[in-house]
Amino acid sequence: MSPPAARPFRKILVANRGEIAVRVIRACRDLGVETVAVFSTADRDALHVGLADDAVCVGPPAPAGSYLHKQNLLAAAQITGAQAVHPGYGFLAENADFADAVERCGLTWIGPSPAAIRAMGDKARAREAAIEAGVPVLPGGPALESLEETAALASEVGYPLMLKAAAGGGGRGMRAVRDRTGLEAALDAAASEAEAAFGSGALMLERLVERPRHVEVQVFGDSFGRAVQLGERDCSIQRRHQKLLEEAPAPLIGPELRQSLAEAALRLAKRVGYSNAGTVEFLVDGDRFHFLEMNTRIQVEHPVTEAVTGVDLVKLQIVAAAGEPLGLPDGIETSGHAIECRINAEDPETFAPSPGRLRRYRPPAGPGVRVDSHGFEGGEMPPHYDSLLAKVVAHGADRAEAISRMARALREFEVEGIRTTLPLMRRIVESRPFADAELDTGFLDRLDGE
Amino acid sequence: MLSNEEVQALIRFVAEERRGGSDLSVEYQAGGVYLRVGGDRSGGSGAPRGVAASTAAASGASPSPAPEEVHAAAASPASALEEVPAAEEPAIEGHVLTSPIVGTFYAAPSPDSPPYVEVGARVEQGQVVCIVEAMKLMNEIEADVSGTVASVVAENGDPVEFGAPLFVIRT
Numbered sequence A: 001m002s003p004p005a006a007r008p009f010r011k012i013l014v015a016n017r018g019e020i021a022v023r024v025i026r027a028c029r030d031l032g033v034e035t036v037a038v039f040s041t042a043d044r045d046a047l048h049v050g051l052a053d054d055a056v057c058v059g060p061p062a063p064a065g066s067y068l069h070k071q072n073l074l075a076a077a078q079i080t081g082a083q084a085v086h087p088g089y090g091f092l093a094e095n096a097d098f099a100d101a102v103e104r105c106g107l108t109w110i111g112p113s114p115a116a117i118r119a120m121g122d123k124a125r126a127r128e129a130a131i132e133a134g135v136p137v138l139p140g141g142p143a144l145e146s147l148e149e150t151a152a153l154a155s156e157v158g159y160p161l162m163l164k165a166a167a168g169g170g171g172r173g174m175r176a177v178r179d180r181t182g183l184e185a186a187l188d189a190a191a192s193e194a195e196a197a198f199g200s201g202a203l204m205l206e207r208l209v210e211r212p213r214h215v216e217v218q219v220f221g222d223s224f225g226r227a228v229q230l231g232e233r234d235c236s237i238q239r240r241h242q243k244l245l246e247e248a249p250a251p252l253i254g255p256e257l258r259q260s261l262a263e264a265a266l267r268l269a270k271r272v273g274y275s276n277a278g279t280v281e282f283l284v285d286g287d288r289f290h291f292l293e294m295n296t297r298i299q300v301e302h303p304v305t306e307a308v309t310g311v312d313l314v315k316l317q318i319v320a321a322a323g324e325p326l327g328l329p330d331g332i333e334t335s336g337h338a339i340e341c342r343i344n345a346e347d348p349e350t351f352a353p354s355p356g357r358l359r360r361y362r363p364p365a366g367p368g369v370r371v372d373s374h375g376f377e378g379g380e381m382p383p384h385y386d387s388l389l390a391k392v393v394a395h396g397a398d399r400a401e402a403i404s405r406m407a408r409a410l411r412e413f414e415v416e417g418i419r420t421t422l423p424l425m426r427r428i429v430e431s432r433p434f435a436d437a438e439l440d441t442g443f444l445d446r447l448d449g450e
Numbered sequence B: 001m002l003s004n005e006e007v008q009a010l011i012r013f014v015a016e017e018r019r020g021g022s023d024l025s026v027e028y029q030a031g032g033v034y035l036r037v038g039g040d041r042s043g044g045s046g047a048p049r050g051v052a053a054s055t056a057a058a059s060g061a062s063p064s065p066a067p068e069e070v071h072a073a074a075a076s077p078a079s080a081l082e083e084v085p086a087a088e089e090p091a092i093e094g095h096v097l098t099s100p101i102v103g104t105f106y107a108a109p110s111p112d113s114p115p116y117v118e119v120g121a122r123v124e125q126g127q128v129v130c131i132v133e134a135m136k137l138m139n140e141i142e143a144d145v146s147g148t149v150a151s152v153v154a155e156n157g158d159p160v161e162f163g164a165p166l167f168v169i170r171t
Helices: A018-031 A047-049 A070-080 A096-104 A116-121 A123-132 A147-157 A180-198 A255-271 A302-309 A313-322 A399-412 A422-431 A443-449 B002-020 B066-070 B080-088
Strands: A012-015 A032-039 A053-059 A084-086 A140-142 A161-167 A176-178 A203-206 A213-221 A227-239 A242-248 A276-285 A288-295 A337-344 A358-362 A367-372 A390-396 A412-417 B024-029 B031-038 B097-100 B103-106 B128-134 B137-142 B148-150 B165-170
Touching: A012 A018, A012 A070, A012 A399, A018 A032, A018 A053, A018 A367, A032 A047, A032 A070, A053 A084, A070 A096, A070 B103, A070 B128, A084 A313, A096 A116, A096 A123, A116 A123, A116 A288, A123 A140, A123 A203, A123 A288, A140 A147, A140 A213, A147 A180, A147 A203, A161 A180, A176 A180, A180 A203, A213 A255, A213 A288, A213 B148, A227 A255, A242 A302, A255 A276, A276 A313, A302 A313, A302 A337, A302 A367, A302 A390, A337 A399, A337 A422, A358 B024, A367 A399, A390 A399, A399 A412, A399 A422, A422 A443, A443 B024, B002 B103, B128 B165
Parallel strands: A012 A032, A012 A084, A032 A053
Antiparallel strands: A140 A203, A161 A176, A161 A203, A213 A227, A213 A276, A227 A242, A242 A337, A276 A288, A337 A390, A358 A412, A367 A390, B024 B031, B097 B165, B103 B128, B128 B137, B148 B165
């Protein structure tokens, strides 16, 4: 990527907190763009606030009054003279109404068009688009009005099946259903969970794939209708549908499957006229793959793709939003192997959140190691937000070198004052099944069963 | 306004307390800086900062990190000396009315009108005391207590953030 002749924007408001706000501010710095941080009263001393050129308090600790408060965020852009808004991930990143409001205020939204966010945000519509683009989908469809109709669709699809929220992801509103007797209770539970999380209780049902691999393709579109793919990531190691570890390229994927995945993702991106960064997620079962969903934002795990492609995806988001061409080849070459471990402020056994003050914080460094974090010694992990503390990314010439560098990095990493998932991540990375790339969504259960 | 010596003493005090493992909380009020040893800093007191939002000033300084953070990590580019004068507001006793939203402060309903309230005016709870404009919406801000206006903290046209002090009202 050649640097643009002039800086793409004078000033960008980063409508987020935590490590991703820090990540976006760094990309802005690299581009010579000024930044505005927003923060809640619980985040006054947060790292992103200190790093930004300007900072505006946008509300109380509860996200609804601050990081999700559209008017305060837009007013913060207004009073600081920001020209564009980067939403990060989570919070309002996939909120088409907010993207619309940003544009109506004469600001640039650093992300895909509101229309693309809407089309992919509704799982039923996304599924239709995938079918139209010739991307394989699992048997399924939207849950219907009456229990009888839905039960009829369910027997057509076949058990076991998976219920999911039509309006969102992240494991909320998801239920596996083994047979007809469990259907009604699962529908009720999933619908109320979806209603609470996304404001819509609409559900989809799809045939359940037992212990699939979870592989996703990074795509990127510019404002001239061109889209490229930047290779895939394996995100199979999860607990309760939350990713713990990601790697690129996906191990043990043959060249044919790799190419089919990349082409399918590109077809879908082009079909919906996609611009900016996006991720097409697939369930992979042996040599077969099926469309899962498309995420219309930068992903938490984007650094593994950055490591193997050498492309700064967040910088590219900003440059592309400013209307610059991507300057990338159609089929990008990757180099070596990269792994990311998410270090959460959680009890490593129960996964209960562990907020508090970081009495000690010594992140790892050294060859092939990158840490994206908002942590610092004396800093606070407030209880109100996502528990992600740090992402450790290890890059090596091959997977074995990436693993040994990751193991070294996790051993070096010292955090005291709160509990973290570091012990769990060390156990995963140093395990035999991980070295053998026995990757599927049942990985953690098997490891715990040892 | 604290003198340089007082700031230095404050930093030393905070550093020593931290070394001793004390749980310190630091609060800024209109009247000055309050340190509490063993206190609960997340107590939701909504303690206002001593200055109106200086966000458009582009000073590069983070808005008032507690001095202990400046000591503990290089997280803030600003020096402690630039930060501590958050206490420079005159020590006016009273209830601080803070901005419930982000926007631009206007003391009067229009440029030609007199201000809603001035120092010394009597206000009743629920009375409109100013406007905070956000996205071209004129949001009327009401007094949350009854009393006498002791100070108008924000200046006409100031950008204000959530929690920025607007008025001090003596009840």
